[in-house]
Amino acid sequence: MGKPYILLTNDDGVxxxxxxxxxxxxxxxxxxxxxxxxxxWSAAGHPRTMHKPLRVEExxxxxxxxxxxxxxxxxxxxxxxxxGFFPKRPDLVVSGINLGGNMGYDVTYSGTVAAAIxxxxxxxxxxxxxxxxxxxxxDYSAAAEFAARLAEYVLEKGLPxxxxxxxxxxxIPKEQIKGVQVTRLGKRFYEDQLxxxxxxxxxxxxxxxxxxxxxxxxxxxDVGAVARGFISVTPLHLDMTDYxxxxxxxxxxxxxx
Amino acid sequence: MGKPYILLTNDDGVxxxxxxxxxxxxxxxxxxxxxxxxxxWSAAGHPRTMHKPLRVEExxxxxxxxxxxxxxxxxxxxxxxxxGFFPKRPDLVVSGINLGGNMGYDVTYSGTVAAAIxxxxxxxxxxxxxxxxxxxxxDYSAAAEFAARLAEYVLEKGLPxxxxxxxxxxxIPKEQIKGVQVTRLGKRFYEDQLxxxxxxxxxxxxxxxxxxxxxxxxxxxDVGAVARGFISVTPLHLDMTDYxxxxxxxxxxxxxx
Numbered sequence: 242m243g244k245p246y247i248l249l250t251n252d253d254g255v256x257x258x259x260x261x262x263x264x265x266x267x268x269x270x271x272x273x274x275x276x277x278x279x280x281x282w283s284a285a286g287h288p289r290t291m292h293k294p295l296r297v298e299e300x301x302x303x304x305x306x307x308x309x310x311x312x313x314x315x316x317x318x319x320x321x322x323x324x325g326f327f328p329k330r331p332d333l334v335v336s337g338i339n340l341g342g343n344m345g346y347d348v349t350y351s352g353t354v355a356a357a358i359x360x361x362x363x364x365x366x367x368x369x370x371x372x373x374x375x376x377x378x379x380d381y382s383a384a385a386e387f388a389a390r391l392a393e394y395v396l397e398k399g400l401p402x403x404x405x406x407x408x409x410x411x412x413i414p415k416e417q418i419k420g421v422q423v424t425r426l427g428k429r430f431y432e433d434q435l436x437x438x439x440x441x442x443x444x445x446x447x448x449x450x451x452x453x454x455x456x457x458x459x460x461x462x463d464v465g466a467v468a469r470g471f472i473s474v475t476p477l478h479l480d481m482t483d484y485x486x487x488x489x490x491x492x493x494x495x496x497x498x
Numbered sequence: 499m500g501k502p503y504i505l506l507t508n509d510d511g512v513x514x515x516x517x518x519x520x521x522x523x524x525x526x527x528x529x530x531x532x533x534x535x536x537x538x539w540s541a542a543g544h545p546r547t548m549h550k551p552l553r554v555e556e557x558x559x560x561x562x563x564x565x566x567x568x569x570x571x572x573x574x575x576x577x578x579x580x581x582g583f584f585p586k587r588p589d590l591v592v593s594g595i596n597l598g599g600n601m602g603y604d605v606t607y608s609g610t611v612a613a614a615i616x617x618x619x620x621x622x623x624x625x626x627x628x629x630x631x632x633x634x635x636x637d638y639s640a641a642a643e644f645a646a647r648l649a650e651y652v653l654e655k656g657l658p659x660x661x662x663x664x665x666x667x668x669x670i671p672k673e674q675i676k677g678v679q680v681t682r683l684g685k686r687f688y689e690d691q692l693x694x695x696x697x698x699x700x701x702x703x704x705x706x707x708x709x710x711x712x713x714x715x716x717x718x719x720d721v722g723a724v725a726r727g728f729i730s731v732t733p734l735h736l737d738m739t740d741y742x743x744x745x746x747x748x749x750x751x752x753x754x755x
Binding site: 326404425483 | 551552553554574577578581582583603605606612615619647648651655657658661678679680681682683690691692695701702703704705706731732733734735736737738739740741742743744747748750751752753
């Protein structure tokens with residue numbers, strides 16, 4: 242095998258500083274291709290753009306290097322890249338570094354994670370990386386450095402088919418990070434409220450909004466690890482089957498006819 | 499407990515015949531509230547609309563009954579309903595009946611399933627129902643009848659917190675349906691292609707497209723059951739953690755520092 246071919250994408254948009262930090266850290270590992278959204282897709286879920294044509298523009302990152310920007314979602318960017326926009330199929334997809342953690346149930350909404358899910362569907366190893374802060378002055382260096390180290394391991398050891406790694410990094414100075422924990426998905430609850438307002442014409446409209454999430458900081462979970470100052474690596478897969486419930490359902494009469 | 503309060507939604511839009519069929523079948527079980535998208539959201543994933551205000555309009559279904567239509571996604575409709583648009587929190591959310599199966603990896607894209615995921619995040623039992631055809635003349639009666647029977651069971655027995663049921667019904671005459679199987683998620687692969695075209699100004703654009711999915715028809719899976727003429731009920735949960743990989747990762751040096 243020659244140099245690994247690594248696709249980078251994100252959901253904050255191609256000009257986000259987290260993507261540039263990721264690129265600089267991962268560059269030494271192989272040949273890098275960047276295809277990312279031309280705008281921010283936060284909380285966009287895992288859409289597949291089928292009803293509108295996708296555009297791809299060549300752009301330049303802040304370091305002068307060439308990247309590609311698409312009007313599609315992060316998952317579309319991965320599909321474009323894998324299905325032939327670039328001359329080679331990627332050996333690894335890394336998505337991020339997202340501004341804002343993606344833990345617990347966040348993974349069902351997150352565009353950063355959706356890009357990794359899309360790669361996993363194609364059977365390509367993937368890593369999603371998020372930094373647990375919304376500060377625009379965020380320092381991505383610890384997250385980028387760890388992402389590069391982890392990417393090196395994944396390139397060497399591989400991942401089981403259709404599995405991927407979801408990484409969350411606490412936004413604290415590098416020397417204060419206590420280590421790395423392998424975790425399961427934790428519980429993060431948003432106490433969203435329905436806010437009802439009236440427009441100038443007197444018609445109602447609504448916002449779904451709320452404060453920061455309430456995390457249940459159990460030992461061994463992503464939210465627990467990050468809250469305690471650890472980098473969290475959660476192995477995820479696409480099989481959402483609840484096998485325990487599957488067995489329990491067999492006793493329901495409706496399934497025994 | 500009084501009459502159960504049941505929320506219906508879908509992703510084909512409030513005026514889709516699958517929603518009306520579902521409503522007619524489920525009506526006898528309790529008090530019904532309908533809040534569904536005002537347009538089709540197919541393959542929209544699980545977005546959370548945060549950057550634009552949500553509107554809700556009162557509309558009338560083809561049977562003259564009142565329903566509500568929102569410009570939000572199916573998951574937004576569930577959040578609106580649960581967070582207070584209606585006077586009561588639903589006891590059960592049923593999403594569908596979708597025109598088109600949602601099996602295997604489809605569940606990561608599906609708006610029908612995303613509505614059930616949103617309900618499960620709120621801790622409300624949910625059922626997603628899909629009919630495995632894209633024919634506009636689809637007959638929803640068998641799917642609607644089964645959805646109502648299953649809803650009755652779920653109202654009586656409950657589901658574990660944050661779990662939900664994903665139902666797929668084969669599009670064959672009712673008398674040919676062989677029964678019901680409790681299944682796990684199967685493997686469904688789309689052989690999508692990247693189609694490159696040029697617009698009238700000579701600029702490239704792309705479609706992600708392909709033919710029908712290739713299913714691996716394993717025994718015990720949703721795709722396998724439906725292909726053999728069974729109704730498939732797959733219990734799903736929100737914990738995408740790959741516990742087997744979690745154990746395997748512990749041996750990686752990067753996690754033992």
